Amino acid sequence: MGRFWAIFFVLTAVIIFVVSWISPSQNWWFPGDGLAHSTLGSKIDDLFYLILVIVAVTFVGTNAALGYALWRGATIKQDEKVWFSHGSHSLEVIWTIVPSAILLFIALYQLDVWAAYRIKGFVKNRDGSPKQIVAVAEVTARQFEWRIRYPARGKVLKPTPQPDDLYSVNELHVPTGDLVSITLRTDDIQHAFFVPELRVKQDAVPGKLIPVWFDVTDTREYEMLCAELCGWGHYKMKAKLVAHSTEDFDAWKDQVSAEQFDDGFRKPAE
Amino acid sequence: MSTLNPTLEHAGHAEHGDHGHSQSFFFTYIWSTDHKMIGKQFLVTTLLMMMVGGGLALGVRWQLARPWERMPIFGDIVFAGDGGQISPDAYTMLFTMHATVMIFLVIIPVLAGAFGNFLIPLQIGADDMAFPTLNALSYWFMWPAIFFFGASFFMHGGGPAAGWTGYPLLSLLSEAAPGSRNAQTFWLMGLTFVGVSSMMGSVNYMTTIINMRAPGMTLFRMPLTIWSMFITAILQAFALPVLTAAGFMMVADRLLGTCFFVPAGIVVNNAPPTVGGGQTLLWQHLFWFYSHPAVYIMLLPAMGMVSDMLACMCRKPIFGYKPMVYSMAAIAGLGFIVWGHHMFLSGMNPALGMTFMVSTIMIALPSAIKTFNWIGTIWGGRVQFNTVMLNCTAFVSMFIIGGLSGIFMAAVPVDIYIHDTYFIVAHFHYVIFGATLFGVFGAVQFWFPKMFGRMMNETVGKIHFVLTFIGFNCTFYPMHMLGIAGMPRRYADPYHFPYLEHLLPMNQFMTAAAFLMGFAQFLLLGNFFLSIFFGPKCGRNPWGANGLEWTAPSPPGHGNFDIPPIVYHGPYEYGSPVAGDKDHLMQTDYVPLAQRVALQDH
Ligand code: HEM
Ligand SMILES: [Cu+2]
Ligand SMILES: [Cu+2]
Numbered sequence: 001m002g003r004f005w006a007i008f009f010v011l012t013a014v015i016i017f018v019v020s021w022i023s024p025s026q027n028w029w030f031p032g033d034g035l036a037h038s039t040l041g042s043k044i045d046d047l048f049y050l051i052l053v054i055v056a057v058t059f060v061g062t063n064a065a066l067g068y069a070l071w072r073g074a075t076i077k078q079d080e081k082v083w084f085s086h087g088s089h090s091l092e093v094i095w096t097i098v099p100s101a102i103l104l105f106i107a108l109y110q111l112d113v114w115a116a117y118r119i120k121g122f123v124k125n126r127d128g129s130p131k132q133i134v135a136v137a138e139v140t141a142r143q144f145e146w147r148i149r150y151p152a153r154g155k156v157l158k159p160t161p162q163p164d165d166l167y168s169v170n171e172l173h174v175p176t177g178d179l180v181s182i183t184l185r186t187d188d189i190q191h192a193f194f195v196p197e198l199r200v201k202q203d204a205v206p207g208k209l210i211p212v213w214f215d216v217t218d219t220r221e222y223e224m225l226c227a228e229l230c231g232w233g234h235y236k237m238k239a240k241l242v243a244h245s246t247e248d249f250d251a252w253k254d255q256v257s258a259e260q261f262d263d264g265f266r267k268p269a270e
Numbered sequence: 271m272s273t274l275n276p277t278l279e280h281a282g283h284a285e286h287g288d289h290g291h292s293q294s295f296f297f298t299y300i301w302s303t304d305h306k307m308i309g310k311q312f313l314v315t316t317l318l319m320m321m322v323g324g325g326l327a328l329g330v331r332w333q334l335a336r337p338w339e340r341m342p343i344f345g346d347i348v349f350a351g352d353g354g355q356i357s358p359d360a361y362t363m364l365f366t367m368h369a370t371v372m373i374f375l376v377i378i379p380v381l382a383g384a385f386g387n388f389l390i391p392l393q394i395g396a397d398d399m400a401f402p403t404l405n406a407l408s409y410w411f412m413w414p415a416i417f418f419f420g421a422s423f424f425m426h427g428g429g430p431a432a433g434w435t436g437y438p439l440l441s442l443l444s445e446a447a448p449g450s451r452n453a454q455t456f457w458l459m460g461l462t463f464v465g466v467s468s469m470m471g472s473v474n475y476m477t478t479i480i481n482m483r484a485p486g487m488t489l490f491r492m493p494l495t496i497w498s499m500f501i502t503a504i505l506q507a508f509a510l511p512v513l514t515a516a517g518f519m520m521v522a523d524r525l526l527g528t529c530f531f532v533p534a535g536i537v538v539n540n541a542p543p544t545v546g547g548g549q550t551l552l553w554q555h556l557f558w559f560y561s562h563p564a565v566y567i568m569l570l571p572a573m574g575m576v577s578d579m580l581a582c583m584c585r586k587p588i589f590g591y592k593p594m595v596y597s598m599a600a601i602a603g604l605g606f607i608v609w610g611h612h613m614f615l616s617g618m619n620p621a622l623g624m625t626f627m628v629s630t631i632m633i634a635l636p637s638a639i640k641t642f643n644w645i646g647t648i649w650g651g652r653v654q655f656n657t658v659m660l661n662c663t664a665f666v667s668m669f670i671i672g673g674l675s676g677i678f679m680a681a682v683p684v685d686i687y688i689h690d691t692y693f694i695v696a697h698f699h700y701v702i703f704g705a706t707l708f709g710v711f712g713a714v715q716f717w718f719p720k721m722f723g724r725m726m727n728e729t730v731g732k733i734h735f736v737l738t739f740i741g742f743n744c745t746f747y748p749m750h751m752l753g754i755a756g757m758p759r760r761y762a763d764p765y766h767f768p769y770l771e772h773l774l775p776m777n778q779f780m781t782a783a784a785f786l787m788g789f790a791q792f793l794l795l796g797n798f799f800l801s802i803f804f805g806p807k808c809g810r811n812p813w814g815a816n817g818l819e820w821t822a823p824s825p826p827g828h829g830n831f832d833i834p835p836i837v838y839h840g841p842y843e844y845g846s847p848v849a850g851d852k853d854h855l856m857q858t859d860y861v862p863l864a865q866r867v868a869l870q871d872h
Binding site: 001002005009012013016019020023027028029030031032041043044047048051052054055058059062063065066068069070072073074076078080081082083084085086087088091092095096099100103104106107110111113114115117118119143187188189190192194196197199200201202203205206207208210223225226227228229230231232233234235236238 | 623
């Protein structure tokens with residue numbers, strides 16, 4: 001019976017490993033085509049896969065050890081002496097140093113990505129110069145929608161609303177290519193800005209203006225949601241992020257501005 | 271089962287039953303100041319609360335599998351107003367109260383309250399806790415907590431709906447959620463009473479462990495259970511006042527018009543703008559300053575108990591006793607400086623984020639050391655595959671998964687994506703349920719004979735284990751995938767978003783597994799309550815374990831020990847060469863000085 005249980009636990013580990021392995025092929029993996037559509041996003045994915053490999057190796061190793069120990073424990077004869085040991089100093093040193101080296105490596109290795117996500121000077125061009133960040137919009141979360149304010153075409157985003165600002169609700173339009181930033185705020189309670197396919201997430205905290213920057217690599221629509229519990233309608237704070245090419249973005253602004261400032265009276269037909 | 275120590279056995283039978291006659295039913299079973307009775311009271315209460323919390327969880331799972339569908343049977347009773355379906359409002363209340371009940375009324379009290387109370391005096395050789403009346407109060411203060419949490423559910427407008435973390439302003443401004451009217455005040459009162467109860471336990475445990483150890487019971491001869499309870503008590507003593515203070519600040523904000531957590535100019539639901547220059551983030555800092563250590567309060571005692579049980583079931587000393595102690599201390603120490611990892615995305619200073627990240631990653635180290643030591647303990651042992659061992663093995667193997675998933679989140683850039691998705695839900699369920707609760711199931715079965723003088727049924731125990739284990743893994747493992755697929759937590763209807771639609775079948779599978787697991791718990795309850803009356807009687811030491819508690823009668827009478835114990839060596843002398851023809855040494859077995867070199871502490 002003991003052997004059965006040893007197999008039981010090993011089998012659990014094997015099933016878990018296999019399920020994780022086939023998950024991407026079953027579409028139980030990153031949303032959409034599985035790729036991050038932003039530069040920083042793909043770095044996050046790389047980091048994720050690196051950790052996945054480390055973790056998978058550790059998982060297999062520890063479970064093999066556990067399974068083997070159980071199997072041996074099940075097959076030992078009743079009159080056989082157990083391995084009487086209070087521990088081993090050298091083993092203890094090994095399994096302190098090896099994991100701490102690995103963990104320290106992970107800790108240091110990821111610092112750059114975090115810095116690029118939160119500290120402006122760390123976002124670099126290919127030649128190493130700090131990258132220009134274009135402020136495209138102010139995004140205001142409220143129960144249960146997103147209100148977005150853009151500067152007029154050719155203007156820069158001001159902290160306070162301007163007469164010629166453009167507005168949209170539940171649709172954030174951004175140009176692709178450039179590193180764009182939004183100013184995130186909330187009118188009421190805490191929400192979180194989340195665009196899964198860009199791997200961008202940031203809480204919107206009452207009383208704070210938080211800049212979030214990212215680039216979008218493909219002109220497409222992306223789903224945008226709220227990731228912080230904000231009441232009964234939390235699940236339906238649904239919006240989309242529309243990425244345009246730069247020309248299309250300008251054209252879109254012209255169009256919105258035409259619609260927004262149209263007073264409803266038209267010139268009589270001539 | 272027969273005992274390995276027949277002489278003591280007979281002494282026990284004579285003793286047995288002499289106590290208790292002098293006391294009325296009320297003083298024996300209700301207002302008892304005996305640590306063993308208080309431990310049992312905690313155990314029964316928390317097991318019942320586990321069923322309540324589980325029921326709420328099944329409500330949550332129902333919605334995720336069959337969103338907006340009429341719920342059979344329960345729907346018409348509980349959700350009649352919404353046509354028998356769970357409204358999004360009710361959904362937020364369900365998961366809020368599920369987490370609240372499970373964390374504050376099940377996991378924390380079952381570990382420190384039930385097992386801490388029952389085991390501490392017995393394992394250190396004391397006759398009771400240092401402050402028995404305080405101890406009784408610590409149990410009875412659970413009831414106001416249960417009352418307040420329970421009543422909050424029935425408030426006008428609905429129950430608390432701000433998550434178990436109760437982040438303001440959702441939890442603070444009554445316009446933000448219907449449940450944020452009186453319900454949230456009641457919830458905070460419940461939290462305060464739970465805190466008071468834990469605090470009473472905490473001072474009691476610290477005093478008892480420091481002052482009341484039997485002669486010879488040096489700190490490094492204490493079983494790891496005692497070490498874990500000791501460290502947990504210290505954690506509670508330092509962390510809890512912060513939560514209690516935060517709770518009172520929130521109550522003041524709600525009732526007295528202070529503005530600790532309210533920034534100016536907030537407009538919720540067209541109510542007039544708020545005044546005041548508070549900070550909502552202050553709550554998050556205070557809350558996690560308690561609740562991060564609290565996750566270890568939810569785990570360390572189980573780690574200690576599992577160590578004791580593993581050594582016994584493998585008939586081997588624990589591998590690396592001192593490293594186990596040091597790593598628990600390290601977890602506790604580091605536990606106080608990592609709370610910010612719950613707030614990586616709250617817009618705090620990025621440099622602060624880095625320190626929190628590095629400290630969080632390093633906290634994985636002591637956890638890893640412990641895991642290796644448990645495997646080392648099993649290695650080369652003569653393993654007894656009974657229910658206790660199975661649950662303990664599940665503890666280790668589930669803790670491996672929970673610990674490893676923590677590394678993804680500790681890497682902040684990955685946490686940007688993972689935070690507030692189902693990946694988090696998977697992680698903490700693997701740790702709190704997968705590890706802790708399996709440890710508790712093992713502990714129930716292991717110490718039951720000491721508590722009631724009878725054994726629990728092995729076959730039922732094994733069936734319960736297998737069903738729970740399979741149900742658990744099928745319910746929670748796929749949550750990692752949901753998280754990677756970007757499914758946020760606390761969504762009443764994730765399928766509202768096209769990119770999550772294809773996850774419905776997976777959620778239905780998980781819900782089915784959750785129901786299986788839920789029903790399996792009736793086996794545990796049945797086994798527990800029936801065995802109290804009908805289980806086969808057992809002697810003092812049915813497992814051949816060597817802690818002090820096994821030298822006392824089963825169940826021990828008032829004052830615990832018939833002969834005050836004297837301790838000669840550490841707690842894990844299984845298979846010791848100095849034991850002669852016996853297979854283990856009790857801690858009270860005298861070993862001549864010349865032979866002590868082979869023992870844990872020389
Ligand atoms: C040892 C026992 C552990 C317990 C009981 C535990 C429990 C928890 C709980 C309950 C949460 C979620 C709280 C919430 O937001 O509702 C959580 C989150 C977290 N845990 Fe653990 N955990 C443990 C181990 C670890 C380890 C070893 C690591 C890292 C190596 C880790 C890293 C994290 C991180 C970074 C989060 C926050 C993730 C986020 O919300 O974005 N945990 N843990
Ligand atoms: Cu939300
Ligand atoms: Cu934490």
